[in-house]
Amino acid sequence: MNAREWLARGARIVADAGLAAVFAAALAFQAVQIARSWGGGYWRFDCAAGAAVCLIALLRRRGRARAAAAGLAVAAAAILIARSAHLPAEPGLAMAVALWVLVGSAVRTLPARQACAVAAGGLAVVAGSLLSASASSGVRGVVVLNGAGWLAAVAAGLGPRLLDARRRAVADRVRRDERLELARELHDVVAHHITGIVIQAQAAQLVARKRPERLEGSLAGIEAAGSEALAAMRRVVGLLRDTGDGAPATSGPERLSELVRRFEGHGRAVHLRLPEGEPAWPAEVTSTVYRVVQESLTNIARHARRARSVTVSVVQDGGAVTVEVADDAPQGPARHHRGGGYGLVGMRERLEALGGTLRAGPRPGAGWSVLATLPVPGKERR
Structure with a gap:
């Protein structure tokens, strides 16, 4: 077991110990209140039923669905017994708190159908508590408290659940985008080289x-x-690797130089300015710099065919990297629609996820500029 697992386990133990203390205090408080208002040994049933549900709540991690079902069953039985035997209204304070824990935990972690069933069961217990409640305002207040607690438990479980669902949706979108990127890489790079091999092999036969x-x-x-082709295939395979499993596919300025050389093959001059030496950037920064330049050059190839020269500047200043890609194409109707493309949207999302910014628009006189700035973790501005 590694250190992180030990810390997580310790946090769970501390949380359960605190929860047990809350349960004990609630049981003691409820027993005193019943003894004062009802007298005799009426508090014993409430404490026994409440302690049972509290124990189930403390053992919830062994099976959340079973624990929720057992806690709700004990609560329902307690309500019926209290009603028929003319005992104090159930669920009491301790039992109610334990039920809140069980409902919130189930809504947070169980599959949707089971979570809904547990939430409905909790609502049924709240409604059933009216059966064992007397007409006194104090007991009615406890029923209202149970209902408010149920709402809070559902909200506490549903909030993180929706947040996790959103994170999964974002992760799925990222994976889909990466698959599309891989498909483009296969088509644009690997297929190109393989086609060249086939053509040369046919020529060799002649x-x-x-x-x-x-x-x-x-x-x-x-x-x-x-x-x-083998080198290109290795780069494509690199796209499938985690950053900790090897060097990223876009490993540094040398890849930018290669990207610029390919772009210059289309007849446009490119002036490339890179930081001196070997920048010690994290993998996500290196990859983002590469993608910004790549997308900007792609946009120039598609929308600025009259451009004759392009300037690509990558500068590191203290704790930030600034990337600017500018061309000299005359302004035209096609240029004004470039800001709404999905490429710029993807660049902006990638940069904002790293705490960076993106500005894109026409330059004074002529040309278009894309300016991206992103922080480098662990670097401080001077």
Whole structure:
């Protein structure tokens, strides 16, 4: 068991100890109140039933559905017995608190149907408590308190549950985006190299029949293309790795240089400015810098075909990295729609998740600029 598991286990023990103290205080308080108002030994039944449900609540982690069902069953039986035997109204304070714990825990963790069933059972117990309540305002107040406690328990369980559902939805969206990114990488990089190998292999067959002396050069070309395809495949596989399992697929400025070289192949000059040395950035910062430049260049290729030069600047200043990609294309109708694309939305979401910012818009005179700033964890501004 590692340190984190030990801390979690210790926290659970402390929480249960505190909960047991609350249960004990509630039992003692309820017993004193019943003894004062009812006299005799009427408090014994309330304490016995309340202690049973409290014990079930403390053992809830062994099976939350079974614990909730058992606690609700004991509470329902206590209500019926109190009604028929003319005993103090149930559930008492301690039992009510224990039921709140069981309902909140079930709503928080159980599958939807079971959680709804437990919540409905808790509401039924609150409604059933009216059967054993007398007409006194004090007892009616306890019933109102039970209802308010039930609402609070449901809310306390439902809130984290909805938050977890939202987190899962975000994680699913990220995984879907990563799969799409992987598909694009396979299509744009790996398929390109494999196609080149196939074409060169076909050419080698013709050379072998007509000019065997040139076959060695064709085979060397196939070998070089195969090596490039293998390197591309390793980068794609890197997209499937966790950051702790190896170097990220976008491992540093050298990948930016490669990205710029590919972009320059389309006929536009690119002026690249990178930090000196080897920046010690976390993997998420390195990947985000790469994706900002990649998406910006993609937008230029799609929407700024009249651009002749592009400037890519990556600067680290103290505890922040600033990325700016600017082109010199004349302003036109197509440029004004670039801000609503999903690429910029994805960039902004990625940056905001890391505490960064993104600005995109036309430059004075001509051209378009994308300016991203994101903090580098562990670095302080000077």
